[in-house]
Each structure stands twice: as structure tokens, then as C-alpha cells.
Amino acid sequence: MRKIIIGVLAAGLVSGMSVFAWQAIAADECCPKDDQTPPLDLIAATPIGGLHNPYNDDVAAIEEVGHKKYLSFSCNGCHGGGGGGGMCPPLTNDTFVYGADDDTLFRLIALGSDELQKLGYTRVKKEIVTGPMPQFGTIIKTSDDLWKVIAFIRVKNPSSVKHVSTPAQTPGQ
Template identity: 85%
Template sequence: MGAVSVFGLKAMAEEECCPKDDQTPPLELIEKTPIGGLHNPYNDDTAAMEEVGHKKYLSFSCNGCHGGGGGGGMCPPLTNDTFVYGADDDTLFRLIALGSDDLQSWATRASGRRS
């Protein structure tokens, strides 16, 4: 995915990972989509990514923990090139929608479903 601004990351959280007009709630998308199947439809539209992402980042109060520019605060910075869980679209979508604790729990359950 390359370097994406903090605002671009938030653009992935609700209207994305499939067609831009897909209105499936994020948690339903996670449950029905196999790991690796979620993709950011804004990858080729950086202007929309910035605009949509910025609005969502502020409206969901992400800046309260991750800082106004995403540089960190009481939560990790979102402007790093390296992410603990991975930087692919699928992982970032699940991380934003679930949060880190629930992402770990979900991944454990999901891997158990495949066994």
C-alpha cells in the first residue's frame, strides 16, 4: 500500500475495502470477507482518500488519542511507515474497525475456523 497519511487510513474504515458504494457495516464486512480480501477502493484517488479520511478521522475523534496530525499521543502514531500488525489494506481495515485488542482476538478465532 505504501506510505499513507493518517487521514488516508481513516478513509478505509467505513465506506471502503470493496466498492465505494458498498454500504455493508464494517463488522459484517469483516465476518463475511476472507482474510486478505478487503481492499481500499481509494488507492487510486488520493484526493478522495485525504478528504474522506480527514473527515472520518476527526468525526470519530481519532485525533484525541492519535494526535491532531496522527503523530501519536496516548496511542501510537499513525504516520509511521511500519505497523505492528501489518500495512496491507485488509489488516488496516480490520485494525481500525475492531481496535487492536479485538483484532488479536478475532485473528485467533478466524485462524481456529480454518483448522
């Protein structure tokens, strides 16, 4: 497996002064549980294809907390309370418009579909609803919270689990 070293900026306070340090991590080690990195910062620091959900091994264990976060970020307003759809596509069918892999879902939710398209992503599948996905990368404060929402989606759509590591597209590569 190929390792790509990326930098993660860690901030702290020492005697009232800000201290910044770069910590090198490998892309295949990305995304530990409880990661407090803001989603947009993690995206900026991680090459396409390098984002992996740390909860994939047991999404059922995180279902309840993931569902609560899904509701708290108002995902249900568009996708329905259980992910079955509403004015936007259901998360329970096998039509993931940009791809069902972890990296693409994380970027789609954080950046929104308009920004995702600016990065070179295109729709690889069709859905009845084709409106834009808004950006949630500033609403969802931590990468861990976003991974928990994605884990909830995986529980609601078990067939999507087979796609977690298989990108439907890799723009810019």
C-alpha cells in the same frame, strides 16, 4: 488470481415487508466505493486478505473527506489531528504494529486490537505505545467511511501505500 465467492446480505422493503437476498461477490471484487455495508458485517462476510480499499488509486482525492471522518470518529484524540501521534502511536511512521495492508488495517480499526488478537493476529512490529486499539466497527457506520479514513492515513503516510496488498500475517490460513 484466486476468486473466493462470499455472500452479502442485501435488505429492502417491499409493500412494508422486509425482503432479504443473498448476492454473491468475489473476494477480489470486495469493497466498492460508496459501500454502505457496516464494517463488522463486511468483515464477517470476507475472508482474511479479501478486504481492499477502493480509494487506493487516488488517496489524495479523498484526503479532505477522509480527514473530516477521521476527526468525526475522534481518531485524533489518540493519534493526533494530523496522525502524528499523541497518547497512541503516530500513523505517519512506518511502524504498523499488526501490518500496513488494507485488510489488516480495516480489521484492526473495526474490531480493535483485543479482538484482532483473538483471531490469531500478533504484533509484528514494536511501537513505544502498546495500549489496545478500541473497537470502532460500531461507531463507524459504513465500510465506505472506514475506507476513507484509511485513505487519509495513506496520504499522511505515503510509504504505507506499498503495503496495501501485502499482508504481514494471515491468521487461520
